[in-house]
Each structure stands twice: as C-alpha cells, then as structure tokens.
Amino acid sequence: MTNAPHPYDALMNITARPPTVFVKGDGAYLWDDSGKRYLDFMQGWAVNCLGHSPTIVADALAAQAKLLLTPSPAFFNGPSLKLANALVANSCFDQVFFTNSGAEANEGAIKLARKFGTLYKNGAHEIITFVGGFHGRTLATMSASGKKAFEPLFEPKVSGFPKAQLNDLDSVKRLISSKTVAVMLEPIQGEAGVWPATDQFLQELRALTQERGLLLIVDEIQTGMGRTGKLFHYEHAGIEPDIMTLGKGIGGGVPLAALLATEYASCFEHGDQGGTFNGNPLMCAAGLAVLEHVATPAFLKSAADAGLFLESELQKLSARHGLGEVRGRGLLLALDLKLPIGASIVAQAFSEGVLLNSPQPDALRFMPALNVSKEEIADMIECLDAILTKAGAARMVA
Known part of the structure; x- marks a missing residue:
C-alpha cells in the first residue's frame, strides 16, 4: 500500500515554493491558512498594481460576470x-x-x-x-x-x-x-x-x-x-x-x-x-x-512620490550597512547587496512576515503596490534593517 500523495504533488514542480498556502489578500497584505499576515513587497511580481483584491477590480469582475463572460x-x-x-x-x-x-x-x-x-x-x-x-x-x-x-x-x-x-x-x-x-x-x-x-x-x-x-x-x-x-x-x-x-x-x-x-x-x-x-x-x-x-494625474503623482520615498529609505539603509547602489525608477527598485546573500535575506524576511524578491543573488527587487503607504514602506525597511544588522554581526563574529 502506497502512501497517500501530498496535496502539493498534484502541481508540477516547476519552482521552489515554501509550504505556505495563501488564502486571502487585502491591499499590501496576504494571509496564509494559519492566519499569519505578510507584508507584500512583491505583489505577484508587479502584477497587483492596486494591491491584493482591490474593490474596483472585484466590483468590475462581479458586474461583468453577470452580463457576459465571452x-x-x-x-x-x-x-x-x-x-x-x-x-x-x-x-x-x-x-x-x-x-x-x-x-x-x-x-x-x-x-x-x-x-x-x-x-x-x-x-x-x-x-x-x-x-x-x-x-x-x-x-x-x-x-x-x-x-x-x-x-x-x-x-x-x-x-x-x-x-x-x-x-x-x-x-x-x-x-x-x-x-x-x-x-x-x-x-x-x-x-x-x-x-x-x-x-x-x-x-x-x-x-x-x-x-x-x-x-x-x-x-x-x-x-x-x-x-x-x-x-x-x-x-x-x-x-x-x-x-x-x-x-x-x-x-x-x-x-x-x-x-x-x-x-x-x-x-x-x-x-x-x-x-x-x-x-x-x-x-x-x-x-x-x-x-x-x-491613469489619473493624482494617482500617478502619488505613485511617483511613494517611489521617491522608497528610494530614499533604501539609500539610507544602504549607507547604514555599507551596501551598494539603489537602481531603478518609481516603484521598481533594486538594492545592490554586494554579496550573494539575497536568498538568505528573502527567507529571513518571509519568516518575519515580509515578502521580498531576489532576482539575482546579490540584489533585492522591490515591486510593491502603487498605492503603498509610507507606513508600509517604513515597516518593510524596519524588517530589512534588522535582518541586515544580524547579518553584519554574524560576519563580524565569523
């Protein structure tokens, strides 16, 4: 008698995924099936431009679904x-x-x-x-x-x-x-x-x-x-x-x-x-x-302002920890880590309830919702600052 297959096995194994299963999203946050909340600075790789499950998208889908699918x-x-x-x-x-x-x-x-x-x-x-x-x-x-x-x-x-x-x-x-x-x-x-x-x-x-x-x-x-x-x-x-x-x-x-x-x-x-x-x-x-x-001028300006704030906070973080440049524009930015520690930082941030992305071993990429708030940016920076502080202390001990 064979063991029952794990529910994950039904999906083709095409990428490394943590065992977490997400069940709900709202704005800048995701919740998993245990109730844990995550601050999301990936947003589906820049997909959720208005955050998770925005009301205007949900309402448009619901109204259209009652009229005509295709x-x-x-x-x-x-x-x-x-x-x-x-x-x-x-x-x-x-x-x-x-x-x-x-x-x-x-x-x-x-x-x-x-x-x-x-x-x-x-x-x-x-x-x-x-x-x-x-x-x-x-x-x-x-x-x-x-x-x-x-x-x-x-x-x-x-x-x-x-x-x-x-x-x-x-x-x-x-x-x-x-x-x-x-x-x-x-x-x-x-x-x-x-x-x-x-x-x-x-x-x-x-x-x-x-x-x-x-x-x-x-x-x-x-x-x-x-x-x-x-x-x-x-x-x-x-x-x-x-x-x-x-x-x-x-x-x-x-x-x-x-x-x-x-x-x-x-x-x-x-x-x-x-x-x-x-x-x-x-x-x-x-x-x-x-x-x-x-497309409204007010929204585009608010997104541009959020990008400038995020860039400034990342530059301060880089200066504190002796890291490299902040690249990109608006709310598509990267932080040069100078060392191949991206995957480790992503894993530590995940355990702390913050979702980050490392497209290359020595860089972090930030793609939050375009309506991300200064408070949400500050929370992400605080988490990343703590992780980098620990990483610096560990290198000094080593």
Missing part, C-alpha cells in the same frame, strides 16, 4: 472596445490586441515585426534584443531573452535574435544588417536585477531605428501601468515607439496583457493572430477599471 473572439464586445480605446487615448499607439499573458503579448510583437519585415523589408526577420533581457517563457520569447540560464534549455532555439549590450548604442549598430527588422528591449531589465536603460540611450536608439527604417519595440510588461511614475516608461524619454507590450499591472491581478502598435506597424492580416480567450469581456472589464484609476 461571446467568442469572432465578435466585438463592449469592455474590450472600451479598454482598447482608452489605451489608444492614453498612449502614442493606434491599435491594440489583447492577450492573456505578457509572454503571449511579446510573442505577438515578434510575429508582428516579422510580418512587417516580410511585407516591407524584403523578408528581414532578425530582432536585436539585449543581454540580460527577459521577455517570457514561450520558445520564441525565451530565445529573444538574454537570460544566461535559458541558453541550454529546449534546444534548438528560435533563431533571429542577436544580442546587444544595454546602454551601448555601438553594440546595436554592429548587429544591424539587411536581415534586421526591429530592436526590442525592456526599459528596465527586471529579472537581470533592475538595470535601467538611460533616457539618453532610449532617445538615441529611437533615432537610430528611425534612421535605419527599423521598428522599435518596448516591452513594458513590468514597467508599464504607472510602475515607474508615468503611465508608460517610454514617456520618461520623450520617445514614441512603434510597438509596446503590456502585462502584469494592466489586469490588477487577473490574466490580461496587450500588444499595442502604431498604424504604421499594424500589418497583421486576417488569420495571422488570434486566441480563444483574447480580449474576453471579463478580463477587459477588470483592465478598464484599473486603467481608469491608474
């Missing part, structure tokens, strides 16, 4: 039309295709660029991406990513993604050939440890792509929807890309993402792109509620 993507529906028009009105883009995940949006961006190359650039198909970039986990988006850990996986990769160095325009120029159709990048490389493209680099890259007749694709899945203090990060540099992808925060916690393009770049023909659940009214109703809230 009529099939073969027909128009009201929420997708409203959300698409709102995105167009708030950006430099003309058309929107909704998807279920950021990786799917990036896959669509790759397809759109290659279609553009087929139609207008003699079959050019290569898309220059960047070392350290992360664009998703489909086969094409893993190939487009510059993540070292992906290199040996699922060979053969999709070809056509030469890698440049972030903030090095010459490295981009060297890769441009008759096969090149586009350049694709994250304005801030989140998974690599929160490494920003400078505004000057983005401006020079936009000028270069226009000069060479190439599309510029910005992956704003992590930086979009107010995360860096403006609705979209490209606004900081004062540029207008040809294609943008959104995900994570656009749904406020539900699976929603989007591919946006200018009229110039929108070249899909019937049958080129689709998806059973893409643009369904339930998810789009949630997205519309999020956008209408986040």
Whole structure:
C-alpha cells in the first residue's frame, strides 16, 4: 500500500515554493491558512498594481460576470472596445490586441515585426534584443531573452535574435544588417536585477531605428501601468515607439496583457493572430477599471512620490550597512547587496512576515503596490534593517 500523495504533488514542480498556502489578500497584505499576515513587497511580481483584491477590480469582475463572460473572439464586445480605446487615448499607439499573458503579448510583437519585415523589408526577420533581457517563457520569447540560464534549455532555439549590450548604442549598430527588422528591449531589465536603460540611450536608439527604417519595440510588461511614475516608461524619454507590450499591472491581478502598435506597424492580416480567450469581456472589464484609476494625474503623482520615498529609505539603509547602489525608477527598485546573500535575506524576511524578491543573488527587487503607504514602506525597511544588522554581526563574529 502506497502512501497517500501530498496535496502539493498534484502541481508540477516547476519552482521552489515554501509550504505556505495563501488564502486571502487585502491591499499590501496576504494571509496564509494559519492566519499569519505578510507584508507584500512583491505583489505577484508587479502584477497587483492596486494591491491584493482591490474593490474596483472585484466590483468590475462581479458586474461583468453577470452580463457576459465571452461571446467568442469572432465578435466585438463592449469592455474590450472600451479598454482598447482608452489605451489608444492614453498612449502614442493606434491599435491594440489583447492577450492573456505578457509572454503571449511579446510573442505577438515578434510575429508582428516579422510580418512587417516580410511585407516591407524584403523578408528581414532578425530582432536585436539585449543581454540580460527577459521577455517570457514561450520558445520564441525565451530565445529573444538574454537570460544566461535559458541558453541550454529546449534546444534548438528560435533563431533571429542577436544580442546587444544595454546602454551601448555601438553594440546595436554592429548587429544591424539587411536581415534586421526591429530592436526590442525592456526599459528596465527586471529579472537581470533592475538595470535601467538611460533616457539618453532610449532617445538615441529611437533615432537610430528611425534612421535605419527599423521598428522599435518596448516591452513594458513590468514597467508599464504607472510602475515607474508615468503611465508608460517610454514617456520618461520623450520617445514614441512603434510597438509596446503590456502585462502584469494592466489586469490588477487577473490574466490580461496587450500588444499595442502604431498604424504604421499594424500589418497583421486576417488569420495571422488570434486566441480563444483574447480580449474576453471579463478580463477587459477588470483592465478598464484599473486603467481608469491608474491613469489619473493624482494617482500617478502619488505613485511617483511613494517611489521617491522608497528610494530614499533604501539609500539610507544602504549607507547604514555599507551596501551598494539603489537602481531603478518609481516603484521598481533594486538594492545592490554586494554579496550573494539575497536568498538568505528573502527567507529571513518571509519568516518575519515580509515578502521580498531576489532576482539575482546579490540584489533585492522591490515591486510593491502603487498605492503603498509610507507606513508600509517604513515597516518593510524596519524588517530589512534588522535582518541586515544580524547579518553584519554574524560576519563580524565569523
């Protein structure tokens, strides 16, 4: 007689998870099945832009669920039309295709660029991406990513993604050939440890792509929807890309993402792109509620102010403990630990009821809700300060 399987075993073991089971969320906090409360500075990797279970999203879902879940993507529906028009009105883009995940949006961006190359650039198909970039986990988006850990996986990769160095325009120029159709990048490389493209680099890259007749694709899945203090990060540099992808925060916690393009770049023909659940009214109703809230000047200013406060507190913490720089913008920040102690700090913080993220062994990444309060930031800093104090004392003893 075999032992009964553990309930965790029914899920594929694709990542290391603590045995904790979360059952409730509200704003900046999560509760597990034992009743323990956690202050969340990950928020689903920048997904819950308004915190856990925000009322406006819950109400939008409940109201739409009573009306229409999905009529099939073969027909128009009201929420997708409203959300698409709102995105167009708030950006430099003309058309929107909704998807279920950021990786799917990036896959669509790759397809759109290659279609553009087929139609207008003699079959050019290569898309220059960047070392350290992360664009998703489909086969094409893993190939487009510059993540070292992906290199040996699922060979053969999709070809056509030469890698440049972030903030090095010459490295981009060297890769441009008759096969090149586009350049694709994250304005801030989140998974690599929160490494920003400078505004000057983005401006020079936009000028270069226009000069060479190439599309510029910005992956704003992590930086979009107010995360860096403006609705979209490209606004900081004062540029207008040809294609943008959104995900994570656009749904406020539900699976929603989007591919946006200018009229110039929108070249899909019937049958080129689709998806059973893409643009369904339930998810789009949630997205519309999020956008209408986040896009207001007052909200964006409050998020930017919270980002400045968090950055200042992290800089003070770094100075106290002899750590490195604070990188990023708005409420997407990283603290350079100088040592590979990120995983240990994350584990200690978890035991203390604070959720942190270490995308690289020597860095912590902070992605709180955009409406995080100064008090919640102060509580996180206090917890982290205590952990770093213990770590410093332990090193001195050793």
